[in-house]
Amino acid sequence: MVDTEFALSARGVRMEYRDRSSDVSLVAIERMDLDVADGEFVSLLGPSGCGKSTFLKIVNGLLLSTAGDIRVRSLGKAREDAMVFQDAALFPWFSVLDNVAYGLVCAGVSRAEARSRAMPFIDLVGLSGFEGKYPYQLSGGMQQRANLARALTVDAAILLMDEPFASLDAQTREAMQAELLRIWSAAKKTVIFVTHQIDEAVYLSDRVIVMSARPGRVLADIRVELPRPRSLDVKRTPLFATYEEQISKLIASQHQHLGLGSQRDEA
Amino acid sequence: MATAPAPSGRTGPLGSLRVARLGGANERLLYGLIGFVLFTGIWETAANAGLFRRSLLSSPSLIWNAAVADFSSGAIWPHLSVSLSEFAIGFVVALAIGIPLGLVIGMFRRVDYFVSVLLFGIYATPKAAVAPLIILVAGIGMESKVILVFLLTFFSVVVSTMAGVHAVAERHTEIARSFGASRWLTFRSVVLPSTVPFVLTGIRIATGRALVGVVVAEELAASAGIGFYIEFFGTFLDTARVMLGVVLLGTFGIVLGELVRRIEKRFEVWRPENR
Numbered sequence: 001m002v003d004t005e006f007a008l009s010a011r012g013v014r015m016e017y018r019d020r021s022s023d024v025s026l027v028a029i030e031r032m033d034l035d036v037a038d039g040e041f042v043s044l045l046g047p048s049g050c051g052k053s054t055f056l057k058i059v060n061g062l063l064l065s066t067a068g069d070i071r072v073r074s075l076g077k078a079r080e081d082a083m084v085f086q087d088a089a090l091f092p093w094f095s096v097l098d099n100v101a102y103g104l105v106c107a108g109v110s111r112a113e114a115r116s117r118a119m120p121f122i123d124l125v126g127l128s129g130f131e132g133k134y135p136y137q138l139s140g141g142m143q144q145r146a147n148l149a150r151a152l153t154v155d156a157a158i159l160l161m162d163e164p165f166a167s168l169d170a171q172t173r174e175a176m177q178a179e180l181l182r183i184w185s186a187a188k189k190t191v192i193f194v195t196h197q198i199d200e201a202v203y204l205s206d207r208v209i210v211m212s213a214r215p216g217r218v219l220a221d222i223r224v225e226l227p228r229p230r231s232l233d234v235k236r237t238p239l240f241a242t243y244e245e246q247i248s249k250l251i252a253s254q255h256q257h258l259g260l261g262s263q264r265d266e267a
Numbered sequence: 268m269a270t271a272p273a274p275s276g277r278t279g280p281l282g283s284l285r286v287a288r289l290g291g292a293n294e295r296l297l298y299g300l301i302g303f304v305l306f307t308g309i310w311e312t313a314a315n316a317g318l319f320r321r322s323l324l325s326s327p328s329l330i331w332n333a334a335v336a337d338f339s340s341g342a343i344w345p346h347l348s349v350s351l352s353e354f355a356i357g358f359v360v361a362l363a364i365g366i367p368l369g370l371v372i373g374m375f376r377r378v379d380y381f382v383s384v385l386l387f388g389i390y391a392t393p394k395a396a397v398a399p400l401i402i403l404v405a406g407i408g409m410e411s412k413v414i415l416v417f418l419l420t421f422f423s424v425v426v427s428t429m430a431g432v433h434a435v436a437e438r439h440t441e442i443a444r445s446f447g448a449s450r451w452l453t454f455r456s457v458v459l460p461s462t463v464p465f466v467l468t469g470i471r472i473a474t475g476r477a478l479v480g481v482v483v484a485e486e487l488a489a490s491a492g493i494g495f496y497i498e499f500f501g502t503f504l505d506t507a508r509v510m511l512g513v514v515l516l517g518t519f520g521i522v523l524g525e526l527v528r529r530i531e532k533r534f535e536v537w538r539p540e541n542r
Contacts, residue, residue: 060445061445062441062444062445082445082446083445083446085438085441085442085445089438089442091439091442091456091457091460092537092538093460093461093537094456094537102442102446102456103446105448105452105456106443106446106447106448106449106452107446107447134536134537135537136537136538150446154446
Protein backbone atom coordinates (compact mmCIF):
# COMPACT_ATOMS: atom_id res chain seq x y z
CA MET A 1 0.00 0.00 0.00
CA VAL A 2 1.52 3.27 -1.12
CA ASP A 3 -0.94 5.64 0.42
CA THR A 4 0.99 8.78 1.31
CA GLU A 5 -1.63 10.46 3.42
CA PHE A 6 -2.63 7.78 5.90
CA ALA A 7 -2.92 8.92 9.52
CA LEU A 8 -2.88 5.44 10.98
CA SER A 9 -1.77 2.12 9.60
CA ALA A 10 -2.14 -1.08 11.61
CA ARG A 11 -0.85 -4.45 10.45
CA GLY A 12 -1.49 -7.81 12.07
CA VAL A 13 -2.24 -6.41 15.51
CA ARG A 14 -2.88 -9.23 17.95
CA MET A 15 -3.71 -9.12 21.63
CA GLU A 16 -3.62 -11.98 24.09
CA TYR A 17 -4.23 -11.82 27.81
CA ARG A 18 -3.04 -14.38 30.26
CA ASP A 19 -5.77 -14.99 32.80
CA ARG A 20 -3.94 -15.02 36.14
CA SER A 21 -6.25 -17.38 38.01
CA SER A 22 -6.60 -20.11 35.38
CA ASP A 23 -3.36 -19.45 33.49
CA VAL A 24 -5.30 -19.75 30.23
CA SER A 25 -4.46 -17.30 27.53
CA LEU A 26 -7.38 -15.34 26.11
CA VAL A 27 -7.28 -13.92 22.63
CA ALA A 28 -8.93 -10.50 22.67
CA ILE A 29 -7.91 -9.48 19.16
CA GLU A 30 -7.08 -12.18 16.66
CA ARG A 31 -5.87 -9.92 13.91
CA MET A 32 -6.48 -6.28 13.10
CA ASP A 33 -5.46 -4.59 9.86
CA LEU A 34 -6.62 -1.04 9.45
CA ASP A 35 -5.69 2.00 7.41
CA VAL A 36 -7.21 5.33 8.25
CA ALA A 37 -6.69 8.30 5.93
CA ASP A 38 -6.01 11.79 7.19
CA GLY A 39 -9.23 13.54 8.15
CA GLU A 40 -11.32 10.38 7.94
CA PHE A 41 -14.00 9.45 10.47
CA VAL A 42 -13.85 5.71 11.07
CA SER A 43 -16.00 3.71 13.48
CA LEU A 44 -15.10 0.39 15.02
CA LEU A 45 -18.38 -1.41 15.57
CA GLY A 46 -18.80 -4.67 17.38
CA PRO A 47 -20.28 -6.50 20.38
CA SER A 48 -18.80 -6.06 23.86
CA GLY A 49 -15.59 -7.97 24.28
CA CYS A 50 -14.66 -7.85 20.60
CA GLY A 51 -11.48 -5.97 21.45
CA LYS A 52 -12.44 -2.63 19.92
CA SER A 53 -11.62 -0.64 23.06
CA THR A 54 -8.50 -2.70 23.51
CA PHE A 55 -7.41 -1.71 20.01
CA LEU A 56 -7.82 1.98 20.88
CA LYS A 57 -5.74 1.54 24.02
CA ILE A 58 -3.00 -0.13 22.00
CA VAL A 59 -2.98 2.78 19.55
CA ASN A 60 -2.90 5.22 22.47
CA GLY A 61 -0.01 3.35 24.09
CA LEU A 62 -1.94 2.39 27.23
CA LEU A 63 -1.56 -1.28 26.30
CA LEU A 64 1.16 -3.18 24.50
CA SER A 65 0.01 -5.51 21.77
CA THR A 66 1.22 -9.09 21.66
CA ALA A 67 2.13 -8.82 18.00
CA GLY A 68 1.73 -6.50 15.06
CA ASP A 69 2.74 -3.08 13.97
CA ILE A 70 0.99 0.26 14.26
CA ARG A 71 2.19 3.42 12.62
CA VAL A 72 0.62 6.73 13.44
CA ARG A 73 1.66 9.95 11.76
CA SER A 74 1.46 13.22 13.60
CA LEU A 75 1.14 15.13 10.29
CA GLY A 76 2.53 18.35 11.68
CA LYS A 77 0.39 18.20 14.82
CA ALA A 78 1.80 18.40 18.36
CA ARG A 79 0.80 14.84 19.17
CA GLU A 80 -0.07 11.71 17.28
CA ASP A 81 -3.25 10.84 19.12
CA ALA A 82 -5.44 11.74 22.07
CA MET A 83 -8.06 9.68 23.87
CA VAL A 84 -11.64 10.62 24.63
CA PHE A 85 -12.48 8.23 27.43
CA GLN A 86 -15.71 6.56 28.39
CA ASP A 87 -17.89 8.07 31.12
CA ALA A 88 -16.67 9.70 34.33
CA ALA A 89 -13.26 10.37 32.88
CA LEU A 90 -12.78 13.84 34.36
CA PHE A 91 -10.89 14.53 37.56
CA PRO A 92 -13.59 15.46 40.09
CA TRP A 93 -11.14 17.70 42.01
CA PHE A 94 -10.38 19.90 38.98
CA SER A 95 -12.61 22.56 37.49
CA VAL A 96 -13.74 22.12 33.89
CA LEU A 97 -11.00 24.51 32.81
CA ASP A 98 -8.24 22.60 34.60
CA ASN A 99 -9.58 19.30 33.28
CA VAL A 100 -9.54 20.58 29.72
CA ALA A 101 -6.07 22.10 30.18
CA TYR A 102 -4.73 18.89 31.73
CA GLY A 103 -3.36 17.34 28.54
CA LEU A 104 -1.27 20.45 27.86
CA VAL A 105 0.01 20.51 31.45
CA CYS A 106 1.07 16.89 30.93
CA ALA A 107 3.00 18.03 27.85
CA GLY A 108 4.96 20.47 29.99
CA VAL A 109 3.02 23.64 29.21
CA SER A 110 2.71 26.02 32.16
CA ARG A 111 -0.63 26.02 33.93
CA ALA A 112 -1.44 29.62 33.00
CA GLU A 113 -0.70 29.07 29.32
CA ALA A 114 -2.50 25.74 29.28
CA ARG A 115 -5.59 27.43 30.68
CA SER A 116 -5.59 30.19 28.09
CA ARG A 117 -5.06 27.69 25.29
CA ALA A 118 -7.91 25.54 26.63
CA MET A 119 -10.47 28.35 26.48
CA PRO A 120 -11.12 28.28 22.70
CA PHE A 121 -11.86 24.56 22.91
CA ILE A 122 -14.22 25.07 25.83
CA ASP A 123 -16.03 27.51 23.54
CA LEU A 124 -15.89 25.07 20.63
CA VAL A 125 -17.61 22.29 22.57
CA GLY A 126 -20.19 24.74 23.92
CA LEU A 127 -19.12 24.93 27.55
CA SER A 128 -18.50 28.68 27.73
CA GLY A 129 -19.50 29.93 31.17
CA PHE A 130 -18.97 26.52 32.75
CA GLU A 131 -15.17 26.56 32.89
CA GLY A 132 -15.18 27.25 36.66
CA LYS A 133 -17.59 24.44 37.51
CA TYR A 134 -16.63 21.08 38.95
CA PRO A 135 -17.61 17.91 37.07
CA TYR A 136 -20.32 16.95 39.56
CA GLN A 137 -22.09 20.20 38.68
CA LEU A 138 -22.36 19.16 35.02
CA SER A 139 -24.79 16.83 33.28
CA GLY A 140 -23.46 13.67 31.65
CA GLY A 141 -23.56 15.25 28.20
CA MET A 142 -21.64 18.31 29.40
CA GLN A 143 -19.03 16.12 31.07
CA GLN A 144 -18.47 14.40 27.74
CA ARG A 145 -18.10 17.78 26.05
CA ALA A 146 -15.31 18.60 28.53
CA ASN A 147 -13.79 15.17 27.94
CA LEU A 148 -13.78 15.89 24.20
CA ALA A 149 -12.36 19.38 24.70
CA ARG A 150 -9.44 17.97 26.70
CA ALA A 151 -8.51 15.69 23.81
CA LEU A 152 -8.91 18.50 21.25
CA THR A 153 -6.74 20.91 23.25
CA VAL A 154 -3.56 18.85 22.94
CA ASP A 155 -3.61 19.27 19.16
CA ALA A 156 -3.37 15.61 18.15
CA ALA A 157 -3.66 14.24 14.63
CA ILE A 158 -6.07 11.48 15.64
CA LEU A 159 -8.90 11.49 18.16
CA LEU A 160 -9.49 8.08 19.71
CA MET A 161 -13.02 7.95 21.05
CA ASP A 162 -13.95 5.05 23.30
CA GLU A 163 -17.76 4.75 23.40
CA PRO A 164 -17.96 8.34 24.62
CA PHE A 165 -21.76 8.52 24.54
CA ALA A 166 -22.51 5.06 25.91
CA SER A 167 -23.84 6.26 29.26
CA LEU A 168 -25.97 9.11 27.93
CA ASP A 169 -29.73 8.94 27.55
CA ALA A 170 -31.04 8.53 23.99
CA GLN A 171 -31.89 12.20 23.39
CA THR A 172 -28.65 13.61 24.75
CA ARG A 173 -26.78 10.98 22.80
CA GLU A 174 -28.34 12.09 19.50
CA ALA A 175 -27.65 15.73 20.27
CA MET A 176 -24.05 14.87 21.09
CA GLN A 177 -23.66 12.92 17.84
CA ALA A 178 -24.71 15.98 15.85
CA GLU A 179 -22.44 18.14 18.00
CA LEU A 180 -19.52 15.81 17.38
CA LEU A 181 -19.95 16.12 13.62
CA ARG A 182 -20.04 19.91 13.91
CA ILE A 183 -16.85 19.91 16.03
CA TRP A 184 -15.19 17.34 13.81
CA SER A 185 -15.66 19.46 10.70
CA ALA A 186 -14.49 22.58 12.58
CA ALA A 187 -11.44 20.91 14.11
CA LYS A 188 -10.53 18.84 11.01
CA LYS A 189 -9.43 15.74 12.89
CA THR A 190 -9.02 12.12 12.03
CA VAL A 191 -11.35 10.18 14.33
CA ILE A 192 -11.43 6.53 15.33
CA PHE A 193 -14.71 6.03 17.12
CA VAL A 194 -15.56 2.89 19.05
CA THR A 195 -19.24 2.03 19.52
CA HIS A 196 -21.64 -0.88 19.67
CA GLN A 197 -24.55 1.12 18.26
CA ILE A 198 -25.15 0.62 14.56
CA ASP A 199 -27.04 3.87 13.92
CA GLU A 200 -24.39 5.88 15.72
CA ALA A 201 -21.63 4.37 13.60
CA VAL A 202 -23.49 4.90 10.31
CA TYR A 203 -24.54 8.44 11.15
CA LEU A 204 -21.06 9.61 12.13
CA SER A 205 -18.67 7.74 9.90
CA ASP A 206 -17.02 7.77 6.52
CA ARG A 207 -16.26 4.10 7.10
CA VAL A 208 -17.68 1.54 9.49
CA ILE A 209 -15.38 -1.33 10.44
CA VAL A 210 -17.56 -4.20 11.64
CA MET A 211 -15.77 -6.48 14.05
CA SER A 212 -16.52 -10.05 15.02
CA ALA A 213 -17.21 -11.24 18.57
CA ARG A 214 -14.18 -12.32 20.55
CA PRO A 215 -11.56 -13.04 19.33
CA GLY A 216 -11.92 -9.78 17.42
CA ARG A 217 -11.13 -9.40 13.75
CA VAL A 218 -12.45 -7.26 10.89
CA LEU A 219 -15.64 -8.68 9.37
CA ALA A 220 -16.35 -5.90 6.92
CA ASP A 221 -15.19 -2.45 5.97
CA ILE A 222 -18.21 -0.45 4.82
CA ARG A 223 -17.94 2.95 3.19
CA VAL A 224 -20.87 5.18 4.13
CA GLU A 225 -21.77 7.34 1.14
CA LEU A 226 -24.22 9.65 2.87
CA PRO A 227 -23.70 13.30 1.89
CA ARG A 228 -22.15 15.70 4.40
CA PRO A 229 -22.89 17.79 6.31
CA ARG A 230 -25.36 15.35 7.86
CA SER A 231 -28.26 16.49 9.98
CA LEU A 232 -30.01 14.04 12.28
CA ASP A 233 -32.76 13.76 9.65
CA VAL A 234 -30.45 11.61 7.56
CA LYS A 235 -31.24 8.78 10.00
CA ARG A 236 -34.74 8.60 8.54
CA THR A 237 -33.67 8.23 4.89
CA PRO A 238 -33.93 4.91 3.01
CA LEU A 239 -30.22 4.88 2.28
CA PHE A 240 -29.43 5.12 5.99
CA ALA A 241 -31.80 2.22 6.66
CA THR A 242 -30.03 0.19 3.97
CA TYR A 243 -26.70 0.64 5.72
CA GLU A 244 -28.20 -0.25 9.08
CA GLU A 245 -29.76 -3.39 7.66
CA GLN A 246 -26.59 -4.46 5.91
CA ILE A 247 -24.59 -4.14 9.11
CA SER A 248 -27.12 -5.77 11.38
CA LYS A 249 -27.31 -8.74 8.98
CA LEU A 250 -23.55 -9.08 9.18
CA ILE A 251 -23.68 -9.10 12.96
CA ALA A 252 -26.63 -11.51 13.02
CA SER A 253 -24.79 -13.92 10.74
CA GLN A 254 -22.01 -13.88 13.30
CA HIS A 255 -24.45 -14.95 16.00
CA GLN A 256 -25.80 -17.77 13.85
CA HIS A 257 -22.31 -18.83 13.02
CA LEU A 258 -21.60 -19.10 16.74
CA GLY A 259 -24.98 -20.70 17.40
CA LEU A 260 -26.04 -17.74 19.49
CA GLY A 261 -28.77 -16.27 17.31
CA SER A 262 -31.93 -17.63 18.88
CA GLN A 263 -30.61 -17.69 22.45
CA ARG A 264 -29.70 -14.01 22.28
CA ASP A 265 -33.22 -13.13 21.22
CA GLU A 266 -34.81 -15.01 24.09
CA ALA A 267 -32.47 -13.48 26.64
CA MET B 268 -25.86 23.87 21.25
CA ALA B 269 -29.53 23.41 21.91
CA THR B 270 -28.93 21.06 24.83
CA ALA B 271 -26.67 23.11 27.07
CA PRO B 272 -28.56 25.20 29.62
CA ALA B 273 -27.64 28.87 29.93
CA PRO B 274 -24.65 29.41 32.20
CA SER B 275 -25.76 30.44 35.64
CA GLY B 276 -24.15 33.41 37.33
CA ARG B 277 -22.84 33.59 40.86
CA THR B 278 -26.33 33.88 42.28
CA GLY B 279 -27.50 30.67 40.62
CA PRO B 280 -28.61 27.46 42.32
CA LEU B 281 -25.44 27.33 44.42
CA GLY B 282 -26.26 30.62 46.11
CA SER B 283 -29.60 29.43 47.37
CA LEU B 284 -28.02 26.17 48.51
CA ARG B 285 -25.59 28.05 50.70
CA VAL B 286 -28.40 30.00 52.35
CA ALA B 287 -30.26 26.79 53.08
CA ARG B 288 -27.19 25.25 54.69
CA LEU B 289 -26.65 28.31 56.87
CA GLY B 290 -30.23 27.99 58.12
CA GLY B 291 -29.52 24.33 58.91
CA ALA B 292 -26.42 25.23 60.90
CA ASN B 293 -28.31 27.81 62.96
CA GLU B 294 -31.02 25.31 63.71
CA ARG B 295 -28.40 22.77 64.79
CA LEU B 296 -26.81 25.29 67.14
CA LEU B 297 -30.18 26.31 68.60
CA TYR B 298 -31.29 22.75 69.37
CA GLY B 299 -27.84 21.89 70.66
CA LEU B 300 -27.98 24.80 73.10
CA ILE B 301 -31.45 23.85 74.27
CA GLY B 302 -30.21 20.30 74.88
CA PHE B 303 -27.22 21.55 76.82
CA VAL B 304 -29.27 23.93 78.99
CA LEU B 305 -31.84 21.22 79.70
CA PHE B 306 -29.15 18.73 80.71
CA THR B 307 -27.37 21.08 83.11
CA GLY B 308 -30.71 22.30 84.48
CA ILE B 309 -31.83 18.75 85.31
CA TRP B 310 -28.42 17.95 86.79
CA GLU B 311 -28.47 21.06 88.99
CA THR B 312 -32.06 20.50 90.12
CA ALA B 313 -31.43 16.86 90.93
CA ALA B 314 -28.34 17.77 92.96
CA ASN B 315 -30.24 20.45 94.90
CA ALA B 316 -33.12 18.07 95.53
CA GLY B 317 -30.64 15.61 97.04
CA LEU B 318 -31.23 12.82 94.52
CA PHE B 319 -27.51 11.93 94.70
CA ARG B 320 -24.55 12.93 96.80
CA ARG B 321 -23.01 16.15 95.56
CA SER B 322 -19.64 15.04 96.86
CA LEU B 323 -19.69 12.21 94.31
CA LEU B 324 -21.25 13.65 91.15
CA SER B 325 -20.84 17.35 91.87
CA SER B 326 -23.20 19.84 90.19
CA PRO B 327 -22.96 22.45 87.46
CA SER B 328 -22.86 25.35 89.92
CA LEU B 329 -20.05 23.72 91.95
CA ILE B 330 -18.07 23.10 88.75
CA TRP B 331 -18.63 26.71 87.70
CA ASN B 332 -17.37 27.94 91.10
CA ALA B 333 -14.28 25.75 90.82
CA ALA B 334 -13.64 27.07 87.31
CA VAL B 335 -13.93 30.68 88.39
CA ALA B 336 -11.61 30.06 91.35
CA ASP B 337 -8.89 28.18 89.42
CA PHE B 338 -8.94 30.38 86.33
CA SER B 339 -8.79 33.62 88.33
CA SER B 340 -6.03 32.34 90.62
CA GLY B 341 -4.26 31.01 87.54
CA ALA B 342 -3.76 27.62 89.18
CA ILE B 343 -5.12 25.72 86.17
CA TRP B 344 -3.12 27.44 83.43
CA PRO B 345 0.11 25.43 83.78
CA HIS B 346 -1.90 22.22 83.55
CA LEU B 347 -3.75 23.39 80.47
CA SER B 348 -0.62 24.57 78.72
CA VAL B 349 1.28 21.37 79.53
CA SER B 350 -1.48 19.15 78.13
CA LEU B 351 -1.97 21.31 75.05
CA SER B 352 1.78 21.38 74.34
CA GLU B 353 2.09 17.63 74.72
CA PHE B 354 -0.79 17.16 72.37
CA ALA B 355 0.34 19.73 69.81
CA ILE B 356 3.98 18.61 69.62
CA GLY B 357 3.19 14.89 69.36
CA PHE B 358 0.41 15.53 66.89
CA VAL B 359 2.23 17.87 64.53
CA VAL B 360 5.38 15.72 64.45
CA ALA B 361 3.25 12.64 63.75
CA LEU B 362 1.52 14.35 60.82
CA ALA B 363 4.76 15.77 59.46
CA ILE B 364 6.34 12.31 59.34
CA GLY B 365 3.24 10.15 58.95
CA ILE B 366 1.64 11.70 55.85
CA PRO B 367 4.77 11.68 53.63
CA LEU B 368 5.67 8.20 54.86
CA GLY B 369 2.16 6.91 54.16
CA LEU B 370 2.37 8.34 50.64
CA VAL B 371 5.74 6.74 49.96
CA ILE B 372 4.69 3.36 51.34
CA GLY B 373 1.49 3.48 49.32
CA MET B 374 3.29 4.41 46.12
CA PHE B 375 5.91 1.69 46.20
CA ARG B 376 4.61 -1.84 46.27
CA ARG B 377 7.75 -3.46 47.68
CA VAL B 378 8.12 -0.94 50.50
CA ASP B 379 4.47 -1.67 51.22
CA TYR B 380 5.04 -5.45 51.45
CA PHE B 381 8.09 -4.84 53.61
CA VAL B 382 6.44 -2.76 56.31
CA SER B 383 2.68 -3.31 56.15
CA VAL B 384 2.44 -6.38 58.40
CA LEU B 385 4.44 -4.65 61.10
CA LEU B 386 2.56 -1.40 60.59
CA PHE B 387 -0.91 -2.92 60.80
CA GLY B 388 0.16 -4.96 63.83
CA ILE B 389 1.25 -1.89 65.72
CA TYR B 390 -1.77 0.02 64.48
CA ALA B 391 -4.10 -2.59 65.93
CA THR B 392 -2.36 -2.73 69.31
CA PRO B 393 -3.92 -0.46 71.95
CA LYS B 394 -1.11 1.99 72.62
CA ALA B 395 -2.38 2.69 76.15
CA ALA B 396 -1.00 -0.77 76.95
CA VAL B 397 2.55 0.47 76.44
CA ALA B 398 2.03 3.71 78.37
CA PRO B 399 3.70 2.34 81.54
CA LEU B 400 6.72 1.27 79.48
CA ILE B 401 7.01 4.66 77.83
CA ILE B 402 6.87 6.36 81.21
CA LEU B 403 9.59 3.99 82.49
CA VAL B 404 11.81 4.85 79.54
CA ALA B 405 11.05 8.54 79.03
CA GLY B 406 10.18 9.59 82.56
CA ILE B 407 7.14 11.26 84.04
CA GLY B 408 7.70 14.59 82.29
CA MET B 409 6.20 15.87 79.06
CA GLU B 410 8.39 13.63 76.87
CA SER B 411 6.53 10.43 77.66
CA LYS B 412 3.18 12.04 76.80
CA VAL B 413 4.51 13.53 73.58
CA ILE B 414 5.74 10.07 72.58
CA LEU B 415 2.40 8.47 73.34
CA VAL B 416 0.48 11.13 71.38
CA PHE B 417 2.93 10.67 68.53
CA LEU B 418 2.44 6.91 68.44
CA LEU B 419 -1.33 7.16 68.62
CA THR B 420 -1.49 9.73 65.82
CA PHE B 421 1.30 8.44 63.64
CA PHE B 422 0.00 4.96 62.98
CA SER B 423 -3.55 5.92 62.19
CA VAL B 424 -2.34 8.66 59.84
CA VAL B 425 0.15 6.37 58.07
CA VAL B 426 -2.37 3.57 57.68
CA SER B 427 -5.16 5.81 56.37
CA THR B 428 -2.80 7.65 54.00
CA MET B 429 -1.66 4.30 52.61
CA ALA B 430 -5.27 3.23 52.19
CA GLY B 431 -5.90 6.49 50.31
CA VAL B 432 -3.07 5.86 47.88
CA HIS B 433 -4.32 2.33 47.28
CA ALA B 434 -7.82 3.65 46.60
CA VAL B 435 -6.70 5.87 43.71
CA ALA B 436 -9.02 4.94 40.84
CA GLU B 437 -7.48 3.07 37.91
CA ARG B 438 -9.51 5.19 35.47
CA HIS B 439 -7.88 8.35 36.85
CA THR B 440 -4.29 7.10 36.61
CA GLU B 441 -5.14 5.91 33.11
CA ILE B 442 -6.00 9.47 32.06
CA ALA B 443 -2.67 10.71 33.38
CA ARG B 444 -0.85 7.93 31.54
CA SER B 445 -2.74 8.53 28.33
CA PHE B 446 -1.75 12.18 28.22
CA GLY B 447 1.83 11.34 29.15
CA ALA B 448 1.94 12.86 32.63
CA SER B 449 5.27 12.53 34.43
CA ARG B 450 5.42 10.53 37.64
CA TRP B 451 5.60 13.71 39.66
CA LEU B 452 2.64 15.29 37.86
CA THR B 453 0.63 12.08 38.27
CA PHE B 454 1.41 12.22 41.97
CA ARG B 455 0.34 15.85 42.32
CA SER B 456 -2.69 15.79 40.06
CA VAL B 457 -4.08 12.33 40.76
CA VAL B 458 -2.63 10.57 43.81
CA LEU B 459 -2.59 13.51 46.21
CA PRO B 460 -6.14 14.81 45.59
CA SER B 461 -7.62 11.30 45.83
CA THR B 462 -5.75 10.70 49.08
CA VAL B 463 -6.71 13.88 50.91
CA PRO B 464 -10.11 12.64 52.16
CA PHE B 465 -8.46 9.52 53.58
CA VAL B 466 -5.73 11.53 55.31
CA LEU B 467 -8.34 13.77 56.89
CA THR B 468 -10.31 10.77 58.10
CA GLY B 469 -7.10 9.44 59.66
CA ILE B 470 -6.53 12.79 61.35
CA ARG B 471 -10.07 12.88 62.70
CA ILE B 472 -9.70 9.41 64.22
CA ALA B 473 -6.26 10.31 65.56
CA THR B 474 -7.38 13.45 67.41
CA GLY B 475 -9.72 11.48 69.64
CA ARG B 476 -7.16 8.79 70.34
CA ALA B 477 -4.36 11.24 71.02
CA LEU B 478 -6.49 13.12 73.51
CA VAL B 479 -7.21 9.89 75.36
CA GLY B 480 -3.48 9.16 75.25
CA VAL B 481 -2.55 12.44 76.91
CA VAL B 482 -5.04 11.96 79.73
CA VAL B 483 -4.24 8.31 80.40
CA ALA B 484 -0.51 8.96 80.53
CA GLU B 485 -0.93 11.96 82.77
CA GLU B 486 -3.17 10.06 85.15
CA LEU B 487 -0.61 7.26 85.30
CA ALA B 488 2.36 9.40 86.19
CA ALA B 489 2.92 13.11 85.77
CA SER B 490 3.55 16.29 87.66
CA ALA B 491 1.41 18.57 85.52
CA GLY B 492 -1.37 18.45 82.93
CA ILE B 493 -5.15 18.14 82.93
CA GLY B 494 -4.95 14.39 83.47
CA PHE B 495 -2.74 15.00 86.47
CA TYR B 496 -5.17 17.69 87.70
CA ILE B 497 -8.08 15.24 87.50
CA GLU B 498 -6.13 12.46 89.18
CA PHE B 499 -4.80 14.79 91.91
CA PHE B 500 -8.16 16.26 92.93
CA GLY B 501 -9.75 12.84 92.61
CA THR B 502 -7.63 11.59 95.50
CA PHE B 503 -8.94 14.53 97.57
CA LEU B 504 -12.53 13.76 96.58
CA ASP B 505 -12.78 17.24 95.04
CA THR B 506 -15.23 16.05 92.39
CA ALA B 507 -16.04 19.57 91.20
CA ARG B 508 -12.44 19.97 89.99
CA VAL B 509 -12.39 16.45 88.57
CA MET B 510 -15.47 17.38 86.56
CA LEU B 511 -13.91 20.70 85.57
CA GLY B 512 -10.98 18.80 84.07
CA VAL B 513 -13.38 16.52 82.21
CA VAL B 514 -15.36 19.49 80.85
CA LEU B 515 -12.16 21.18 79.64
CA LEU B 516 -11.09 18.01 77.83
CA GLY B 517 -14.52 17.72 76.27
CA THR B 518 -14.40 21.32 75.10
CA PHE B 519 -10.99 20.78 73.59
CA GLY B 520 -12.25 17.68 71.82
CA ILE B 521 -15.20 19.59 70.36
CA VAL B 522 -13.03 22.50 69.17
CA LEU B 523 -10.58 20.09 67.56
CA GLY B 524 -13.33 18.12 65.87
CA GLU B 525 -14.85 21.31 64.47
CA LEU B 526 -11.44 22.38 63.20
CA VAL B 527 -10.96 19.11 61.31
CA ARG B 528 -14.48 19.40 59.92
CA ARG B 529 -13.70 22.87 58.58
CA ILE B 530 -10.49 21.67 56.95
CA GLU B 531 -12.39 18.78 55.40
CA LYS B 532 -14.98 21.17 53.96
CA ARG B 533 -12.27 23.40 52.61
CA PHE B 534 -10.63 20.50 50.78
CA GLU B 535 -13.80 18.99 49.44
CA VAL B 536 -15.46 21.77 47.48
CA TRP B 537 -15.42 19.45 44.50
CA ARG B 538 -17.52 16.82 46.22
CA PRO B 539 -21.22 16.69 45.59
CA GLU B 540 -23.36 17.28 48.67
CA ASN B 541 -24.38 13.81 49.74
CA ARG B 542 -26.90 14.63 52.37
